Amino acid sequence: MNLKLKVWRQQNSNSKGKMVTYNISDISPDMSFLEMMDVLNNELIGKDQDPIAFDHDCREGICGMCSMFINGEAHGPDRLVTTCQLHMRKFKNGQTITIEPFRANAFPVIKDLVVDRSSFDRIQQAGGFISVNTSGNTQDANSIPIEKNDADRAFDAATCIGCGACVASCKNASAMLFVSAKVSQYSLLPQGKVEATDRVLNMVNQMDEEGFGNCTNTGACEVECPKGISIENIARMNREMLKASLK
Ligand code: SF4
Ligand code: FES
DSSP states (O other): OOEEEEEEEOSSTTSOOEEEEEEEOOOOTTSBHHHHHHHHHHHHHHTTOOOOOOOOSSSSSSSOOOOEEETTEETOSSSSOOGGGOBGGGSOTTOEEEEEEOOOTTSOEEETTEEOOHHHHHHHHHHOOOOOOOSSOOOOGGGSOOOHHHHHHHHHHHTOOOOOHHHHHSTTOBOHHHHHHHHHHHHTSGGGTTTHHHHHHHHHHHHHHTTOBOOOSOOHHHHHOTTOOOTHHHHHHHHHHHHHHHO
């Protein structure tokens, strides 16, 4: 495949970025999108040019690092996959592909396609945990019966990999899908009930402090989420928030 790539280049968080065009040839349709980026970077290095900075780690859809906005969609045109799981066969020979970072005020660009998502870490630190007594009398988790539907919904919420595609896809740059997945995964389980009130209040406060926008129920987040996190989690978080504010 021969492709024209228009890639966002930005030296650092203070400099002004711009789209730069690269032509690339002999790309196999079976390559992953990141392997195609590796080929381009090898060519740039061979010409003594600065390679394109992009985030990646596991390259198997688990870590949530590969944050690219491809042809106007977070993680590109395929559904339920991350950028590292996207294959070049999803594109046509001769196609122009635009590649940008995930854009949101709360995700400032560090360099090229790499953004700072530590705002998500701070939201997690505000309440995305449970406190467990490890004094030696710890109860075996399997001895607490959990209703199958609740276990399944908690598991589905827990599959959120914190990639930020929901924020990048939202016209308001809202983080509600991410935060609601984290709140739901605990609120559905008995282990999460103890700190439920503080958790939702602290996580939502931190989300607002980080500068994410509000949710207007557009649903773009659910469509672009690589893990299929449902917006029913947002409704659950709103109910948890209401309960907590009345206490
Ligand atoms: S809810 Fe989906 S899109 Fe948002 S951070 Fe989690 S996995 Fe990524
Ligand atoms: S590199 Fe880990 S999810 Fe893509």
